[in-house]
Amino acid sequence: MNDTSQYQNPNPNYHQVTDSTTTDLLNELLDFKFSDYFAFDGVLEEENSTQANVDSSFNGSSSSSTPLASNIRKVNKYKTKDEFRLAFRTKSKLEIMDDGFKWRKYGKKMVKSSPNPRNYFKCTSEGCSVKKRVERDRDDPNYVVTTYEGIHNHQSPNCIVHYNKNQMPCSLQPSSSLH
DNA sequence: CGTCTTTGACCGGCGC
DNA sequence: GCGCCGGTCAAAGACG
Numbered sequence: 001m002n003d004t005s006q007y008q009n010p011n012p013n014y015h016q017v018t019d020s021t022t023t024d025l026l027n028e029l030l031d032f033k034f035s036d037y038f039a040f041d042g043v044l045e046e047e048n049s050t051q052a053n054v055d056s057s058f059n060g061s062s063s064s065s066t067p068l069a070s071n072i073r074k075v076n077k078y079k080t081k082d083e084f085r086l087a088f089r090t091k092s093k094l095e096i097m098d099d100g101f102k103w104r105k106y107g108k109k110m111v112k113s114s115p116n117p118r119n120y121f122k123c124t125s126e127g128c129s130v131k132k133r134v135e136r137d138r139d140d141p142n143y144v145v146t147t148y149e150g151i152h153n154h155q156s157p158n159c160i161v162h163y164n165k166n167q168m169p170c171s172l173q174p175s176s177s178l179h
Numbered sequence: 180c181g182t183c184t185t186t187g188a189c190c191g192g193c194g195c
Numbered sequence: 196g197c198g199c200c201g202g203t204c205a206a207a208g209a210c211g
Contacts (some may be wrong), residue, residue, distance in 0.1 A: 029200085054197095073208095080204065104182095104183070104184090105183075105184060105185085105201095105202080106184090106203070106204075107185095107186085107202070107203060108184090108185070108186075109186095109200095109201070109203095111200080111204070112199090112200070112201085113201095118202095120202070120203075132203090181209105181210105181211095182209105182210085182211090183208105183209085183210080183211100184209075184210095185206100185207085185208080185210085186205100186206095186207095186208105186210090187204105187205100187206095188203100188204085188205090188206105189202105189203085189204075189205100190199090190201105190202085190203080190204095191200105191201095191202090191203105192199105192201090192202105193198105193199085193200085193201105194197105194198095194199085194200105194201105195196105195197090195198090195199100
């Protein structure tokens with residue numbers, strides 16, 4: 001609907017910030033902490049379990065006795081060494097986390113692991129096959145779980161590069177995508 | 180009119 | 196081998 005075709009970008013690194021109220025709005029909409037990031041290079045353990053495993057594994061306090069293995073049913077399917085995967089969750093009222101790249105929605109699916117639908121996006125840039133999945137956190141609907149799959153072979157068309165050497169530009173793509 | 184979203188169908192992998 | 200499930204495709208409709 002409109003909310004997907006005209007969504008506002010809540011990403012604070014995204015340069016399309018146009019007025020002074022936007023920051024406040026962002027603060028309301030989005031509690032974007034870097035601690036919400038966690039990257040998986042090769043193995044993605046959150047794949048089938050949404051946030052439950054993500055939190056426990058990221059915090060290193062996996063006191064949960066839930067056997068991860070039982071939740072990682074299809075990890076092997078994605079366990080390609082060359083494929084970059086990045087999953088994070090964001091406290092946001094918006095489901096769409098535009099990171100400056102242009103995405104085309106190509107699917108929406110209800111999944112067993114979550115009562116909320118999972119949305120599938122592809123990067124529309126020519127020759128770029130990066131995909132992302134977006135779904136609301138099963139346990140806390142205030143959070144949105146986003147999973148990026150692949151590396152952009154281009155920079156964000158909407159991104160003003162204002163980062164230090166050690167920082168990721170714009171937001172989410174790994175440094176290896178910066179050529 | 181072009182672009183994008185929606186959504187049902189289809190496909191392939193995995194567990195039983 | 197079968198059924199379930201997640202991911203993708205593609206036609207149709209909506210929107211600007």
